[in-house]
Amino acid sequence: MPENAPDVLHQFLRTAERHPDTVAVVDGNGSWTYGQLRARVHRVAAVLGPRPGTVGVLTDRSANTVAALLGVFAAGGTYCPIDPCFSADRKKILADTAGCRTVLAVRPDPERFGPPVLGPELQDSRGALEREGLLVQPRPDDPAYVLFTSGSTGRPKPVVTPRGAIAAAVDSLAGLLDVRAGERVLQFASLNWDTSFEEILPALTHGATLVFDDDAYAGSMPRFLRMLDRLGVSVLDLPTAFWHELVHHMVESAGLALPESVRTVVIGGEATSRARLDDWRGLPGTDRIRLVNTYGCTETTLVTHAADLHGPRARPRGDGSAPIGRALPHVRELIAEEGELLVGGPSLALGYRDLPEATAERFPVLASGRYFRTGDRVRRAADGELHHEGRFDDQIKVRGIRVDPAEVEAQLCAHASVASAAATGVPAGDHTIVVAYVTASRQADGGDLVAELRAHLRQHSPSHLRPNRITVVPELVHTASGKVDRRRTHHRYATGA
Incomplete structure (x- = not known):
């Protein structure tokens, strides 16, 4: 795949121009068409002004957060999600560490914790198309967003990801999952983690509908399944631990089936239980559903490796294993002598903000280019697929989050x-x-x-x-x-x- 994939903002704007009346987002307040969302994106960009630097966004599960994300991109800024449920101290640490100049509050936030907060200027607007905001022509190396990974110092490590990296990853991921108009993609992941971008950006750059619903996060499996049916969800991206619980519930409930609308289930973040995988294969209707195991790091942007474990595109595996699969088209990979996986290619992060030594340690420049040392031990099987064999350090995954x-x-x-x-x-x-x-x-x-x-x-x-x-x-x-x-x-x- 070419290293200069189309910028995600440009892809969204083209999609909105072609399909202005198609529903882009469904949330607790109703539905937003692509035309309405595009107007809101321009509104956010106009309020921020050109190149606003890093913009913290106090997120919520609604179209407002999506508009804020794309609006920051449209202004040429760098998006940094901040959970409004965090304490004021934690919010300030994140905002300071990311270098936020401004914070957008998509809902009123009474706490003052650092940078100036914008909110009233961004009230909901569903009427006529707003005038286009101050769009900035992006460069591939422009920072797109800052996310945090767990660090050994007690403070979060800010990972800076450029526009070119997210463009390459989204282009590959949309191809892997065959995201297209008419799909309904559930927004399930925390909006503070990059998995949420796996749901949001492929959907809104390819004419699909992104779905938010409170029943997805209620912790009740019956409500979750009813919600999928009620909203006609076709694509799910779930932490492996949650998928384990879902499969267990379906088996214990006399072999429940997923709704007919579901065609793809993506899992990732932790090792897949062979017992749960066997259970899944025995559930009614799963032969028609793609079950895709994915692997990636925040520093390598979204998904870098994937394998169909079950369904219409899965290849037979006699040992019942769950590999992390093969590299996506935009990825270069190396396996070091001791078995560590190194990932290169256009989707690498720029590094850790203001941490040059940590950046140099984890992003070595080798003869074949720049790579990220994942810290994961892997084994390549005879069929070419990679299998995860553990860590070289003490890091762990807690519900898909690196700790x-x-x-x-x-x-x-x-x-x-x-x-x-x-x-x-x-x-x-x-x-x-x-x-x-x-x-x-x-x-x-x-x-x-x-x-x-x-x-x-x-x-x-x-x-x-x-x-x-x-x-x-x-x-x-x-x-x-x-x-x-x-x-x-x-x-x-x-x-x-």
Whole structure:
């Protein structure tokens, strides 16, 4: 595939021009046509003005957030989603770390936490097409968005992704999933993670309809299934852990079937359970549905590898395995001697903002070009597909979100009553949870330290960085070099060994 894929904003505007009356987004407030969404995008761009720098967006699950995303692109700015449910301290850290000059609040936000907040200027407008905003001709190296990954310092690491990278990834992904007009794509992923772009951008650059609905996020599988049927959803992109739960529910409910509208289910973020995959294959109607396993990193932009595990395009696999598959057309890959997967090509991020050493370490320049060291150990099977074989470090995936245990530990140690901490991931059914062990400092007052820590983390940490279990212990286990041994600490206190 050519390295200069069409810019996603230009693709959206062309689609809106061709299909102005087609429904682009369905949310809790009704439906938006492509023409109405295009008008709102221009409105956002006009309010921001040309090249506004990094713009924080307090997201919500509605067409307003989509308009803000594309409006920032239209103004030549850099989009940075911020969860409005975070504490003011956490919002300020994210805004400062990303270098936000301005924040857009798609809903009123009473908290003041840093940059100027725009909101009243962006009230809903569904009438005649607004005048075109101050569109800026994008360059492939212009930053498109800033997202955060877990870091070992206790502060999130800001990944800067350029316009050319998101264009290449969206072009490949839309081809992989055959997204087209008439499809209804569910918006399910957190709007603070790049998986949401896998749902939003292929849909709105190819004439499909993006669907938001509260029943998707309610935590009830019966409501989720009824919602898919009610809204005629055809494409789902789910964290593997959620898909595991969905399959379990369908099996336990006497072999429920997905609605006839569903034609593609995309999963990714964690290892696929062979037991759940076998269950899926036995459910009625799944032979007609593509089940696509995907792999990618924030630093490599959306999906880089994929494999059809079941359905009309899947190839037979006698061992019942779930590979991460083959590289998409825009991807270059290398497997280092020790088995680490390196990813190159036009979809690489620019690096970590204001972290040149971390950028140089994870984005080496080799003879064949620039790559990202994923930290994932892989094995290539005889048929050419890649299989995931674990990590070279202690990072874990929690419901599809990459978590560095060191960041969990840093958040725990920020509490005055904690002297040291160790965190690790442990299996819990078909998913992974975080457990933590802490030692108390001399300043600890003898109260309920675990309750204090949970309150502290609710104030300062997002949910994926909060351990499911916290245990106060007399000491942690250390390696011969003096570092905390996370796995042995867990083994000692979980088994009593």
